Amino acid sequence: MISSLILAxxxxxxxxxxxxxxxxxxxxxxxRTVYQFYDSLQNRGVGGTxxxxxxxxxxxxxxxxxxxxxxxxxxxxxxNQVQSCAxxxxxxxxxxxxxxxxxxxxxxxxxxSAPSLWNSAFLDRFFWDGRAKTLEEQAKGPLYAPExxxxxxxxxLERLNRNKEYQRLFSEAFxxxxxxxxxxxxxxxxxxxxxxxxxxxRYDRYAHGDHKALNAEEIAGMNVFRSFVARCSECHTPPxxxxxxxxxxxxxxxxxxxxxxxxxxxxxSSVLKGGFKVPTLRNIEFTAPYMxxxxxxxxxxxxxxxxxxxxxxVPNGVEMQIHWHIWEPNxxxxxxxxxVSFMKTLSDxxxxxxxxxxxxxxxxxxxxxxxxxxxxxxxxxxxxxRR
Numbered sequence: 001m002i003s004s005l006i007l008a009x010x011x012x013x014x015x016x017x018x019x020x021x022x023x024x025x026x027x028x029x030x031x032r033t034v035y036q037f038y039d040s041l042q043n044r045g046v047g048g049t050x051x052x053x054x055x056x057x058x059x060x061x062x063x064x065x066x067x068x069x070x071x072x073x074x075x076x077x078x079x080n081q082v083q084s085c086a087x088x089x090x091x092x093x094x095x096x097x098x099x100x101x102x103x104x105x106x107x108x109x110x111x112x113s114a115p116s117l118w119n120s121a122f123l124d125r126f127f128w129d130g131r132a133k134t135l136e137e138q139a140k141g142p143l144y145a146p147e148x149x150x151x152x153x154x155x156x157l158e159r160l161n162r163n164k165e166y167q168r169l170f171s172e173a174f175x176x177x178x179x180x181x182x183x184x185x186x187x188x189x190x191x192x193x194x195x196x197x198x199x200x201x202r203y204d205r206y207a208h209g210d211h212k213a214l215n216a217e218e219i220a221g222m223n224v225f226r227s228f229v230a231r232c233s234e235c236h237t238p239p240x241x242x243x244x245x246x247x248x249x250x251x252x253x254x255x256x257x258x259x260x261x262x263x264x265x266x267x268x269s270s271v272l273k274g275g276f277k278v279p280t281l282r283n284i285e286f287t288a289p290y291m292x293x294x295x296x297x298x299x300x301x302x303x304x305x306x307x308x309x310x311x312x313x314v315p316n317g318v319e320m321q322i323h324w325h326i327w328e329p330n331x332x333x334x335x336x337x338x339x340v341s342f343m344k345t346l347s348d349x350x351x352x353x354x355x356x357x358x359x360x361x362x363x364x365x366x367x368x369x370x371x372x373x374x375x376x377x378x379x380x381x382x383x384x385x386r387r
């Protein structure tokens with residue numbers, strides 16, 4: 001611990017914006033992407049390959065983004081100082097965690113998987129059930145949920161304010177500030193997450209005019225994906241490959257789990273029973289297993305689900321208002337394979353941030369989280385990453 005603290009004493013915040021951002025007047029980082037040169041339908045970014053992006057969050061200082069990066073990986077944020085944000089959102093796993101159901105406080109299995117954080121800057125709904133509207137509101141969820149990081153605002157802020165390194169770094173990110181306050185903490189966590197941009201995949205190069213970026217099989221897969229028969233792009237709309245809406249698709253639960261009513265609770269609407277936010281397909285090949293509770297181990301199985309018929313997995317006696325895009329496309333096996341091939345062209349980790357080598361708290365960058373439950377082999381957490 002002492003050697004870690006000595007190393008942490010040398011930490012300084014970056015004065016440069018992350019890759020993909022330009023530093024502008026006022027020490028602010030603004031996103032730069034080719035998609036900004038295209039038009040947008042109703043300012044929502046929904047359309048074909050050359051369509052603009054929807055509104056996004058940026059304008060943070062380099063220091064605020066970098067401070068958020070350190071905090072994101074720091075177990076100091078959890079009550080037992082064992083898990084960090086990165087425990088469930090690991091960079092090498094598409095900022096998910098590789099588990100069907102994430103592991104929470106004291107090794108307890110959570111009911112849902114950890115969504116990817118790539119391109120969070122463009123979203124206006126967060127969590128599988130859409131219960132948060134901003135990145136700051138989203139950050140409060142895991143920080144203070146008893147089953148996740150189990151912290152409390154007063155205790156967390158007291159711990160941070162007792163840490164001289166964090167006091168120094170917060171004063172650097174917020175000049176003139178002498179006390180670490182909750183809005184600052186939530187802002188820097190949001191700033192870091194908003195910097196996680198993935199828009200430089202082979203698909204993107206194809207969309208911008210380089211038609212050699214995809215091979216014939218992948219182009220064929222894109223055509224099936226966008227066809228009126230498969231209808232994948234009607235919910236997973238380019239360029240983000242999500243419409244950020246809630247959809248009821250009738251996904252089954254893992255064996256032994258009760259039905260998760262999803263967004264019905266958020267919006268107090270039975271029409272949304274079993275409804276979940278449409279996830280992005282960006283970096284989808286790195287985020288297995290799939291769906292809100294990881295019921296499908298592979299991307300192929302998740303794709304096949306949509307081909308088995310409207311509402312085929314809805315439990316007997318349960319009424320669900322299945323989304324009208326879900327039907328019976330009767331795709332051939334080779335067409336399903338083509339869709340999977342295309343989805344893998346959406347992989348891009350060009351701007352994946354660097355994992356800190358040491359932290360201001362002196363704690364390990366990512367501690368292992370032992371699972372208390374042995375419900376399934378898939379649920380047992382592995383070492384998240386090297387310390």
